[in-house]
Amino acid sequence: MQNKLFSSRAEALAAPSGSLDLCQDETGLVFNRVFNPTVVTYDDSYQNDQGHSLQFQRHLDEVCELCRRFLASRESLVVDVGCGKGGFVELLRGKGVNAIGYDNAYQGRSPYVRKSFFSVESHGQGDLLTLRHVLEHIPSPWHFLDGIAAANANQGLLYIEVPDLEWILEHRAYFDLFHEHVNYFRMSDFLRRFGDGVIFQSKSFGGQYLSVVINLECVHKCNQSVLGRDSDSGxxxxxxxxxxxxxxxxxxxxxxxxxxxxxxxxxxxxxxxxxxxxxxxxxxxxxxxxxxxxxxxxxxxxxxxxxxxxxxxxxxxxxxxxxxxxxxxxxxxxxxxxxxxxxxxxx
Missing domain, CATH: 3.40.50.720 (NAD(P)-binding Rossmann-like Domain)
Incomplete structure (x- = not known):
């Protein structure tokens, strides 16, 4: 786990690791078929906060402004699913956005973050859900998104942000491939899966990330498209x-x-x-x-x-x-x- 550091060199050298065997399924999604969930644990020792960088803060500010574009009013609720340490929730609230977060591994004391999964039992259904750098960690991501949509009564919008596989390959960033990321997305994956349900698409953070907004009303109506036999993605x-x-x-x-x-x-x-x-x-x-x-x-x-x-x-x-x-x-x-x-x- 690349964001879990150790207090001694001996512990670090003995850290568990996993393997990568990437393949493309019939829908075109690239995933690691030997992903081992038993070596993946998210707890308070997991440190992935990038907010100390001014450059990354500018990126988060841009995401905040994008989210605000899709809110009908100041009372509209943003729900950050898998909010980690809750930093994005705090940023949104600091800009006057009504926001809460869900993360089962949350360790803080914010009244706006709930230490639980976002599910049908949740009481925080949102007008806009945000899923930032979560989906690449989830096995069976399309099924997971079906559950997210159902938990929000198939209403509202969903903002997704994930690393861009095309950027990784174009820039030959081999160190952006690691066991913790089960899936590797391209924009075409979302367009094949959700079609007209994708109401916004762009690349962000210098092209390294994909940013997508999906109409949750369309999610349960979507069928997974299958690539043709002669499809060659290179x-x-x-x-x-x-x-x-x-x-x-x-x-x-x-x-x-x-x-x-x-x-x-x-x-x-x-x-x-x-x-x-x-x-x-x-x-x-x-x-x-x-x-x-x-x-x-x-x-x-x-x-x-x-x-x-x-x-x-x-x-x-x-x-x-x-x-x-x-x-x-x-x-x-x-x-x-x-x-x-x-x-x-x-x-």
Whole structure:
């Protein structure tokens, strides 16, 4: 689990892992057929908060404004399904939006977040439901969406945000593929499944995410479309190119004296975990601005995560700083010495 860090290097090195065997089903959905739910646990040690970044805060502000466009009045209720730590609920409420959240793993004390699943027994049916970075974690996602719609009496709208598989393949971001994500979506998957029920579609966060708004009244009327026998999505070729790029990146790092990762979330964790041993020894530490990650160790690789100020102070002029996400490049470079050598991945 790429967002669960450990208090000691020994624990991190012994962290459980899972396998990936991606395939495309008859509807075109790409999923991991060897997903193992027994190694996936979401609790208070799971730290996926990206809100410490100004760039990500701007993205959340844009999502808030998008949600407000689909509300009929100030009294309209937004329900954040799978709200995690409740940060998006707080952001919405701070902008004057009537919002509540549901998450069975919630650990806080907000009166606006309920520590439970959103179900037919819930008392918070919304005018707009939001499902941000939840669906990629759920086996049988279409069945799950049927249940979400039923829990809301097949009324209202649903905003979905997920990583974009086409972006991953186009930018050869092999470290965006990991066991915790069961499904990998393209916009065509939603259009085939929901047809005219999709009333809004766009790409967000620099193209990395898909944003979709669905009319829940249409969900129970939809039939899963099946791809034709002669349908060729080019996925096999795209994944082969992604694998070739992975080898190319690690080959380029062999000459580096010292490697420092900036970003200890999903991308950084997977990048370090998959790095060949000879290069992995050159990764001295990672930097992350999320205080909950600092002082901990990344699973599988055992790389320590440092505070920004401490990490930058320890940099040597010859250190190679690997920036895991180009969306954060500008704000990261502003924290680094002017002539610091950097490698920005998948530009």
């Amino acid at each position: 996925l096999q070729t795209a994944f082969e190119q992604l694998s070739e790029y992975e080898e190319k990146i690690y080959t380029a790092l062999r000459e580096s004296h010292e490697i420092v990762l900036w970003g200890a979330a999903a991308k950084g964790v997977v990048f370090a975990a998959k790095t060949p041993l000879g290069i992995k020894r050159k990764i001295t530490y990672a930097i992350d601005i999320n205080p909950s990650k600092q002082g901990h160790f990344m699973p599988i690789s055992g790389v320590e995560v440092l505070d920004q100020d401490i990490g930058v102070a320890r940099l040597d002029p010859s250190s190679l700083v690997v920036i895991m996400n180009p969306n954060y490049e500008q704000e990261i470079r502003e924290c680094l010495p002017y002539n610091q050598t950097c490698l920005v991945l998948y530009q």
